[in-house]
Amino acid sequence: MIYTIIDVETTGKSNRLTEISIFKFDGDTVIDEFTSLINPITFIPAHIVALTGIDNNLVADAPLFEDIAQQILDITEDTIFVAHNVNFDYNAIGGEFKKLGIEFNRKKLCTVRLSRRLLPGHRSYSLGKLCKDLNIDLVGRHRARGDAEATVKLFQLMLEQPEADAVFKEFLNKNSREATLPPNLPKETFEALPTTAGIYYFKNKKGKVIYVGKAINIKKRVLSHFYSKTKKAQDMVRETGDIDFETSGSELIALLMEDAAIKHHFPIHNKVAKRTPQAFSIVSYQDRKGIIHLASNKGNLVPNPIVTFYSLREVRAFLEKLCAKYNLCPKYCHLQEDVSECSHYNLTECKGVCRGEETVEDYNNKVLEAIYEVSNQKTDIILREKGRTEYEEAFIMIKEGEYLGYGFIEKEVQINLVEELEDFLIPQKNNRDIQKILKPYIVTI
Structure with missing residues (x-):
């Protein structure tokens, strides 16, 4: 077999090549070599310059990738593509070919994974530390030729191991x-x-959670990340040193577990739902004239709210609906501020409490009726779900319209009262994302 042992340097986030080095190796001898700087036609960030020493001045007169593409195709043809952390180099080169409309397909081998199997027992399998442990000279670290040449020596050492074939x-x-x-x-x-x-947790080599996901089939979903060609997925996979998991029994509980885990760990690769949403609660209070106001109050710890939302738009829509249904005043529902009397563009059914045309008592009775109806919409719901084993059931508890959490209980345990389920409850926080998850399962009045 013929191998091409390759290393590339890139611009980092934009992943454009700045240098490539290829050693064609027959298992005993290097039979050909191609090394070249590459003009990436983009700015090289300062931290990349500090790492590699390659700056825009150095590559200003270097060939473009399209100028050397045929040489790369020729030297790697009918060979096995070898690199330390092969997916990074392979995908970086493949991405450049894709921009030219050329498909790049080669069999590949990863010297990180090979060395873990054939040279076990090392604390680190980074190229620098592994070469140091094995007394392999590495001249020109973080330059393509220096790293590729050291990888050739490492690869040759692995070929000599008894189990190599x-x-x-x-x-x-x-x-x-x-x-x-x-x-x-x-x-x-x-x-x-x-x-x-x-749910599953991708962790880096230090054990820090870098991604949380949910799945109906955890192993299948995790594997799909490894096959993904997106740069985001490739970056995450390259950092991954461990994967942990928690079974849920059902997809619904997996969704709830995922939301809680993301908000607890704030993983760097979870871009969605990392921020805990701001709560806006509808409250009532009485002013000096004795008129009952309905207003929104920002905060997650508002005592005894009438109802809670997670956006001002939802608050306004809710108050407008109450005004229309009960002929309430937009001014005293705080849909209009700093006005002596209401003049809402859409809500025109106010009976005039703001103009002295409706008594405070009559108006307050309508407000109390609205509060009563909203309060009585808060229902207690227990959603039953499949357990993690055939001997178990799961449940989700909603009390007075608020999500309290989920739990698991053995089927042989007899439950006569809903309150008895609280002994098995795993308490969780309610938020906007949870409301969206549970909305299809809850009948709204």
Whole structure:
């Protein structure tokens, strides 16, 4: 077999190539080499310049990728693409070819994963630290030729190991998991993932949660991240050193668990729903004239709210609906501020409490009737869900319209009163995202 052992340098976030080095290797000897700087036609960030020493002046007269594309195709043709953390280099090169409308397909091997199998026991499998442990000279770290040349020596050392033939054959098997797993993730960790519903945690090498997801089939969903070609997914997978999970029994509870986990860990790769939504509660109070006002109050800890929303738009729509139904005054529902009497563009059914044409008593009775109806819409609901095992059931508890949490209970346990379920409840916080999740399951009055 012929291998092309490759390293690239890029601009970082925009992932344009600035340098490439390719060593064609027959297992014993380097039989060809191609190394070149590349003009990325984009600004090279300062932190990349500090790491690699490659700046825009250095690449100003370098060829564009399209100028050297054919040389890369020729030297890698009918070879196995080898790199340390191969998916990064492979996808970076593949992305450049894609911009030219050329499909780049090569078999590939990852020297990170290979070294974990053939050279076990090292604390770190980064190229620099591994070369130091193995006394491999690495001249020109973070430059394509220096890293590629060191990878050749590392690869040759692995070829000499007693189990090399079997391991290489396994890694090159299309059906092998090894080719798709993140370089820092032990195969045993992936194989331990369940095929049931729940949530999963991607963690970096330091154990920090960097992504939380939910799935009906955890193992299948996790594997889909490894196959993804998006830069976001590739960056996340490259950082992943461990994966943890929690089973849920059902997709609905998995959604609730996912929301809580994201808001607890704030993972860097979860861009959606990381921020805990601001609560806006509808409250009532009486002014000096004795008129009862309905108003919104910002905050998650408002005592005894009439109802709570998670956007001012929803608050306004709710108050407008109450005004229209009960002929309330927009001024005293705080839909209009700093006016002596209401003049709302849409709500015109105020009976004149703001103009002295309706008694305070009559108006307050309408407000109290509206508050009573809203308060009585708050229902107690127990949603039953599938448990994590065949011997278990799950439930979701909603009390007075507020989500309290979920729980799991063995089927053999007898429950006669709803209150008895509280012993099994795993308390959770209510928020706008939870309301959206539960809305299809709850009948609104």
